[in-house]
Amino acid sequence: MKNIAILTGGDSAERVISLRSGQVVYDHLPRDRYRPFLIDVQGAHWREMSSGSAIDKNDFSLPAKEGRLHFDAVFGAIHGSPLEDGKMQGYFDMLGLPYTCCDGFTSALTMNKHATKQLAKAVEMPLAPSVLVRHGDLVDTDALVRQLGLPMFVKPNTHGSSFGVTKVKTPEALEPALEAVWPYDREALVEAFLPGREFSNGVFRTGGQVIALPVTEIIPETEFFDFAAKYEGKSQEITPANLPLSLAEQCQEWSRRLYEALGCSGIVRCDYILVGETFHLLEVNTIPGLSPASIVPQQVQAYGWTLEYFFSLLIEEAIHHRQTASRI
Incomplete structure (x- = not known):
């Protein structure tokens, strides 16, 4: 049985979404394999949510009846700072603790939309000026x-x-x-502004293979895909998208190429605008939403997997990656 710390909350305006995502992960981790703990991160205060116990930052452990509870892996569910922007990853690297998201460099890079676009140019990804x-x-x-x-x-x-x-x-x-x-x-x-249709595609690595999930088309009721459209049901999201096979495969191929070029780990979501028959990158999200209203859970289910199975893959891949890195 592996102890899994699910990082949630955070310090940005996206905190409310992080709390929802963390709860979804907590609810769907198989209890026959994992003991999940929700860890709310707020500034310097890191607390396990059910007990209120503070994390010991010397070794990222919790007080327990049997002594100290140590974690086997960290599941990243903080959107924005201090995880999606790469601040916390160096700490976990120093402790040798696996985590399910990108490393500090890639996270900081992709959190910066302008910097991401500069790197995307190197793989000839079409972009909006x-x-x-x-x-x-x-x-x-x-x-x-x-x-x-x-x-x-x-x-x-x-x-x-x-x-x-x-x-x-x-x-x-x-x-x-x-x-x-x-x-x-x-x-x-x-x-x-690019006049076109908006699409989103989740991509991740497991067993040495980069897998692109089914593509989602986003049709917002609002003028663009804003907060209300994303999280308050003000959009229609069609998964799999109503696209010719050639265009769906083009989108998935771009997602795989960007994932590799950026050095990503864990689940990543790439957002695009389709103009004519050409996809243009909008942004790359290295800790995409996992709340009930989010896109990646829809794509996982359309792929034929349960969230329990998918989250298990992410955890085991993170552990495998850490074990492999420690042998180099």
Whole structure:
């Protein structure tokens, strides 16, 4: 029986989603193989949720009747900081503790949308034109409009769940859109609008093979795939997507290529816009939502697997990866 620490909560605006994801993982880990513990991470306070006991950060253990309870692996379910952005992974690496998500470098890289796009160019991934704006920069609105056109999107560069995202339709709306970013980030990505259909694809590694799950089409009831569309039922999500086989395979092949190029581990979700017959990358999510309203659980079920089986694969792959790395 393996003790599994499920990291949830976190410090960003995505905390509420992380708590939902963590609970789904807790509910679906097979009890004949694992003893799950929900660990709420809030700043320097890391506590096991059922007992309220504090984690001993010297060795990431819990007090128990029999002495100290040590964990065999960590299941990452924190969206945003301090896990999806790579802050905690170095700590677990020093302890030699397996975790189900990407390492610190890849997590930090993919949390940064602008940096991810620079690397995606190296594998010739089609992308929407964009400009990075930092807080305090003097912004030439007319020049941005000439370069990117209207409408355009303004979004936090290192934040998820569509917090702070605005679809800008007029030059006058650009400055307020940038102001909406600053509570979440010190950098804004200003991105050209691509007219097309939105798709999402989960991808992970198991047994040495990179597997792309069935593709999902996202049809938001709102103007774009915002927080309400993602988590409050304001979208239609079709899995598997109504696509010709050739286009579905193109999307899955891009997901596998990006997974390898970025050095990913665990389950990752790639989001795209399909323009004509060409997929354009929007972003890469290295700890995608696992809540009941999230896309990856839908794709896992469409693949014919239960969440119990899927989560077990992620844990065993993380343990195997750690064991292999320790022998090098």
